[in-house]
Amino acid sequence: MHNNLIYLTDGRGKVDASKISDIEWARLIVNNRDSVRRQLVKCAWCWDEDHVTHWMKTYSRNSGGRVVSHQPGESADHPYQALESDEHKAYCDRVERVGTAEGYAAQRESRSDDGRTRSDVLLIGARHLSYEMQHSPFKPGYGARERTRRSLAAKRDAVAWHTDSSIIADGARVAMLRSNQARRPQIENPRYEVRILGGYRKVLVWDCTSREGHRCPLGRYAGCGATHVDSQPSAISLDDFIRRAPAGLVVPVWPLDRLGFWTTTQDYAIWVDHFGEASRASRGGAGSRRQSERQADGHSRRTAARDHTPGVPQQRADRFEVATGVPSELINLERSAMDEHARLAGLDGEAYDAQWKAWRMAAEEFHAAVTEYAAQSDVGMSRCEVEQAVKKAVRHPEPES
Template sequence: MHNNLIYLTDGRGKVDASKLSDAEWAPLVVDNRDSVRRRLVKCAWCWDEDRVTHWMKTYSRNGGGRVVSHQPGESADHPYQALESDEHKAYCDRVERVGVAEGYTAQRESRADDGRTRSDVLLVGARYLSYEMQHSPFKPGYGARERTRRSLAAKRDAVAWHTDSSVIADGARVAMLRSNQARRPQIENPRYEIRILGGYRRVLVWDCTSREGHRCPLGRYAGCGATHVDSQPSAISLDDFIRQAPAGLVQPVWPLDRLGFWTTAKDYQIWVEHFGEGRRSNGSGAAGRWRHSERQGNGHSRRTAAKNHAAVVPWQRDDESQVLTDVLNGLINLERSAMEEFAKLADLRGEAYDAQWKAWRTAAGAFQAALTECATHGDVDMSRPELEQAVKRAVRHSETEG
């Protein structure tokens, strides 16, 4: 049903027309027969967004479907939108409160320029993080994958889906955080810790021998001697996730895949070096997906190949202009400065920590802004994520050589 969110002026307030019982819907259709004169059903979307009153027509199709529509020429139909529950609002309030306290800009019900892409809370730090809380099952044609794809296309750096239902998490088909269930008073209590139970993992790297204690993905009892990468569940609180994600300290792996997950920026780098970067995985099973990309054509793992070959920055070619080279070298220097500022946080406490945190945030923001500008340069044939990974690999390589 389109236009499902309506205001009823008889005292019931904002309701979801698709959730009304047949005993409630039938008299509503009769009472609202002359909708403009009756003034009983008002479009909640138009009122909430623009403070414009549109009196809606309500009727039933022959097949039994419910219809809530605008008067001819007033406005286009709106896509289905779930009614915000008290818990949903409490979660969004908490995310906004934690994000603002950390120094981020928070925008509620933020919409992109296309008018169709909405974020429950948009957190703006070094990255644009779209936070989406899901309490009810997804509607066909308006699922998490479609909404995530549109959000990423609308220049959101990442979409953080969150639910407290294992059923919704399993059916989302995107990388989704699952937390323990909490009531509204618990969600509103800043001292109550909401733990992420699924969707956040740490990356493991091991040389496959019988001494390492890991089972060989190829089924060899004594190990195959290759370097393998896998992940296992890890712990983080929702508040810590919100503090770290807009700063790029945690990042999503395969955000458009059901088996996608979030991990630390360090583990994300390890994962990308072994499997490459992409929004969806290939293959049918977890072991099959990871194993086929773990080895290169020469039989070495990517980690071993990286040790055997000098790391070169892919854009540095002889025919490039000196101006572009200077810009890219500047990116490397900005990332190195941000890493140095972050390293200074290790032994600090109190006001000194807060001051250094702001210094690191400033340095990280400068790098991200320069990265966005450079990615639009006509001579750069890489996407922004690819360019970012190349710069960070160059920084790590220079530190290893030093």
């Protein structure tokens, strides 16, 4: 249904004509028979955008479809647009406020040059980020994937879909951020934290052994020995996301895929280095991408706690640095991560959870250092080669001569 947003001058205000009940629609057709003289139905799009009044005709097709149309020669039809709720407006206000405070240029209801795409809020920093808030189910033929494709073609660097409904997020078929549900007073409160619960993930890299604490994607209980890359949900607030995304500090992985997600630029580099830049996970497979959701803690806590940490003397690390050119700092970071992992043995409950977080923080520090080192122009190895070399030096050290 085109031209679905209308203003009714009988006191009902702005409504979505496609959501009016059949009885009310039949009554509206009768009351608006002479639309220009009656002046009951006004085009909300023309009024909101240009403050121009166009009195709309209302009737039903023989097939039963509802029609709201301009008078001949007045204006072209407008595409379907969902009615903006109070929460929708509050979210857009918040995004505009946070983005402007961060120094980005913010444009509300921004349209592309051809008029075919619209952004609830367009944030312009190092990148053009189109923010879209979705409160209601997508209209057939006007879905998130089609709108994302058009927006990317209209020189938007990224489209950040956001919803507080798990049903809408699951049916969007694009990478979508899902937050906790909040009411208008909470959204308008700058001290209230809108937490992103889905669609933002952390990339993990591990050697597939029972000691690493991850389930093997191939189903081997003791691990297959290969290096795997996967992701698991991570935490970020909506405000922090808005501060980082226009600066290019967080980017989408497979934005046109329902299983796509947002992650940091460092994690994105790891992911692309492993899977490539395809729009789907054809190289890794859905199973390898989401296995960490099934059991992120590994085979079991008892098995994950089994570990042995062969020490690497500093002089051996120095010899490794001379032989390969890889700094001994990377060896020390990996050794620190393994020490934290070894401390999981014998723990349970809150103590285990606290130590598990300490281990993950140490592992993340190591992976960040590897990514930074591999990105240097004078390094002749890829990121994966650097990581493999460091782990081999730590876990399988050469015997003393």
